[in-house]
Amino acid sequence: MTVPRAVTSPADDLVPAEGGVHETFEVEPPYVPDAEALQHLAKYEDRFLDRELSWLRFNLRLLGMAEDESLPLLERVRSLAFFASNLDEFFMVRVAGLKRRMAAGMAVRAASGLMPRDILEAIWTRTTEQMQRHATFFRDDIVPALSAAGIDLVRWEDLDREEQKFAKRFFKDRVFPVLTPLAVDPAHPFPYISGLSLNMAVLVRNPKTGKEHFARVKVPPTFSRFVALGNQRFVPLEDVIGEHLKRLFPGMEVLQVHTFRVTRNEDLEVEEDDAENLLQALEKELLRRRFGPPVRLEVEETITSQVLELLTSELGISPQEVVRVPGPLDLRGLHDIADLPREDLKYPAFVPITHGNLTEVESASPIDVFEAARRHDVLLHHPYDSFATSVQRFLEQAAADPHVLAIKQTLYRTSGDSPIIDALVDAAESGKQVLALIEIKARFDESANIRWARKLEHAGCHVVYGQVGLKTHCKLAMVVRDEPEGIRRYTHIGTGNYNPKTARSYEDLGLITTNEAIGEDVANLFNNLSGYSRKPSYDQLLVAPDSVRDGLVARIHDEITHHRAGRPAGIRMKANSIVDEATIDALYLAAQEGVPVQLLVRGICALRPGVPGLSESIEVRSILGRFLEHSRVFWFDNGGEPEAWIGSADLMHRNLDRRVEVLVKLPGADSIAQVERLLDLAFDPDTRAWLLHRDGSWELNDGKVHLQESLIETHRRRA
Incomplete structure (x- = not known):
């Protein structure tokens, strides 16, 4: 079939006539999936991994960095802190969203085939295991390793007399004036517990009446999570407060002290159509965020059933939403430890150079x-x-x-x-x-x-x-x-x-x-x-929500056309997350035709690689390191004339449907070659990376090349 060149199709092979005038030429019709191909896809009902469970596996890879003894110690400590903060956000947004949909009667089946209730049950099982592993590893491995390096994270009972005197003065002069004990009794309702705050549940007894009372003390966030004692020795702030609670409750007997922490739904909802001024509407919603419903209660494993029952009852938390872990809680504060001036325990310094x-x-x-x-x-x-x-x-x-x-x-x-x-x-x-x-x-x-x-x-x-x-x-x-x-x-x-x-x-x-x-x-x-x-x-841009998904799918289809015609064909993508089902199905179709597909995904990946008859030519890798891999790159061999796009869009519904995102087609051969070198190194079999298996699990290969360290060395030589 003879057709004029279509400027919107990246697959067209332009053949110039004499004098520089373009003429018509023979090309294959663009690939369009037929009914048979779509029916074949539909047979694989479980072809999508669950996005929430995939995210949890990403955070597990982050925990794996903390457990990697080949990495500098304080970088491993920082990974523990990132693990904690990432999981906080996961509960505040993703778990809260699942619960909200279930409460609203919108419990529809996910693309993975799981219902929200099934996903929540799997989340609780996996997060409980991960949090236990995280806390236990910190206590049993990281704390001794830090001590061997001259950094001691100790509890109150480990302090010597001089350190106890110092901590007592610190409490008296700085902490005590800030604390506000809140009693719970018929005249004092249970206080509001703000999300992610660290709190102390205190049980006291009146020696005259023998009556027991409950009180809550908030650990003030204005102080460092770990109190510096000197000589790189630190004690948790709640230990210092707990040891001096008698000053807060004079005349009472302190019977029990337990730390706890609540995570709340903190995802914003603003009805923009109804808001005359978006700025004012958002400010009001930010105030309401503080009072979102609780979605998780973290307690130390030593908490008594008496205190735990009171907390769950007052907070409206189900037993499933309670996580008991070894203390101390809230290890986000480990960022302060990771920031210590111990360059011998960190990655070698790297100074960016001018391009x-x-x-x-x-x-x-x-x-x-x-x-x-x-x-x-x-x-x-x-x-x-x-x-x-x-x-x-x-x-x-x-x-x-x-x-x-x-x-x-x-x-x-x-x-x-x-x-x-x-x-x-x-x-x-x-x-x-x-x-x-x-x-x-x-x-x-x-x-x-x-x-x-x-x-x-x-x-x-x-x-x-x-x-x-x-x-x-x-x-x-x-x-x-x-x-x-x-x-x-x-x-x-x-x-x-x-x-x-x-x-x-x-x-x-x-x-x-x-x-x-x-x-x-x-x-x-x-x-x-x-x-x-x-x-x-647009001529050189793909812009969501109008054209990013369709533009990428069209180019994936074009690679199938090139492959069928015997021309060079291949797809490489680098993104933070790949979830969009339409794009994944297009990649599956390309794989079924034999088009090589390589995906570099830092976080969530809902695509199953290596499934016979579906995705045998797809490889999925993940690279974690000292820098957070954040760029998005979309590469197409394009019949021997490579095309590369970069931009802000991940392959997720929110990016493709509910955001303004832009991908730009790199206009010059030098830029395209630079991206090609980056992708070649990332997908080199000798490059250290996590490899995704068809069951959704990840395995770290034994590659000797570290992508980021290799790029650092390249730039150092250039400098």
């Missing part, structure tokens, strides 16, 4: 990002490439440059003392047009983003909050500059947030380019987000 394309124009004056971008595209790889001398410098230079007319930027999360915010403020105060599209619904960063929004508004920036019903998650910045040749757009599109702090620990990609087609697309998208423009499609 090579930017150093070409470096001189005594600061780097000129504009000049570098005019010469060639700059594909940044953080944290190996410095964020400060690239993206941050790009925006600071734009704010100070008198030739810059406008800056437009999306902000999802940023740091507390953000130079990005300061640059936008400076730009607005100097008279430039500044548009800041702030996502104030970024989970657990809502309060900070509200502050940034107000600060920018006061400086004269145009602040908008995106579109109703959608979170704006894309990472875009555009600078409009007046130059002798005319107006030029400089665009940055990234996979990570404009956050200088996380840019030092998150692995991300970002493109700085003057490509006119990309600049035109980004300008149209900003107009769409800030006004009433409704451009349905």
Whole structure:
């Protein structure tokens, strides 16, 4: 069949005629799955792994890092802290969401085939096992290892006399004035227990009447979780408080003291259509978040049944939602221990370097990002490439440059003392047009983003909050500059947030380019987000919720077409999570045709690799290390003319249906080659990685190459 070239199909092989004029040519019709292929897929009713249970397996891999004796000790300690905070968020959001759907009568079967009640039961079984393993490993392995390294985490009974005197003074001078014991009796109702706070359940007795009373003492979060005694010795704050409770209850006998912790539903729900002012509606919802229903009660394993029954009764917690673990509770505080100045127990120091394309124009004056971008595209790889001398410098230079007319930027999360915010403020105060599209619904960063929004508004920036019903998650910045040749757009599109702090620990990609087609697309998208423009499609971008899923599925289908025609075909994807069933089914169809598929997934993966007849040509890997693998990359062999996309979208329903996400097609051969080298190293059999099995379990291979350490060494040599 002879057809004209279709500009929207990445599979088309363009054959130029003489004189440079394109002519029609013979191509295969695009692949469309037929009824037989779809019926074959449907036979595999259990082809999707459960997303919640897959997430728990991700956190188990994180715990595996803590248990890995080849890693520096304080990095293992930090992994324990991350495990704890990750599990907190899982309960606050995912478990709370399951319970809410069940209570609302929306208990529909998940793609994995499991009902919410089945998932909850599996969650409780696995999380209880994981929390026990986490707490026991800390007590039995990490504490002795720290002690051998000269860092002692001790309990009160281990303190010598001088340390006890020091702790007593610390309690008297600093802690005691802050504490507020709350009694429980007919005149004093059971107090509200805030989510994730550490509390002490105290049972006291009146020696005159013999009557017992219950009281709650909150461990103040204003102090460090572990009290420093000197000489790198630390004792839990609750131990210090518990030893001096008689000062809080003079004249009473202290019978029992037990620590406990409540996790609450803290996922926000804002009806945007009904909110006249989204900012005010969100502020009210943030206040209500503190009073969400409890979803988990953590107690020390030594708690008595008497006190536990009182807690469960007053909190409305079922026995299944109680987790008993060895103390101390709340090991998020181990971040303070991991931050100790013991460089001998951490990864070797690594200082990001300036990207090579930017150093070409470096001189005594600061780097000129504009000049570098005019010469060639700059594909940044953080944290190996410095964020400060690239993206941050790009925006600071734009704010100070008198030739810059406008800056437009999306902000999802940023740091507390953000130079990005300061640059936008400076730009607005100097008279430039500044548009800041702030996502104030970024989970657990809502309060900070509200502050940034107000600060920018006061400086004269145009602040908008995106579109109703959608979170704006894309990472875009555009600078409009007046130059002798005319107006030029400089665009940055990234996979990570404009956050200088996380840019030092998150692995991300970002493109700085003057490509006119990309600049035109980004300008149209900003107009769409800030006004009433409704451009349905873009030339160099895929934009969710309209075209990311369909665009990726179409390109997966095109790889099938290439494979059938004997041309090079292959698919590689790197993401934080892969859950979307439509995309997974497209990958299954490609695998059934024999197309090689390689997936690098840090977190959740609902795809089952290696299933006979379904996914034998699919390999799934996960890499964890000193940096958090965060970039999203979508690679297609495309018949021998490789195509690579980067952007903000993971393959999850929320990203593809309920967020504004952007993928950009890398425009230059150098950038595509750079991504290819990264993927080649990640999928090298000698690279250390976790491998996913068809049953959903993960196994660590014995690869000798560490991806991140190898990239660090490459950048050191370049420096």
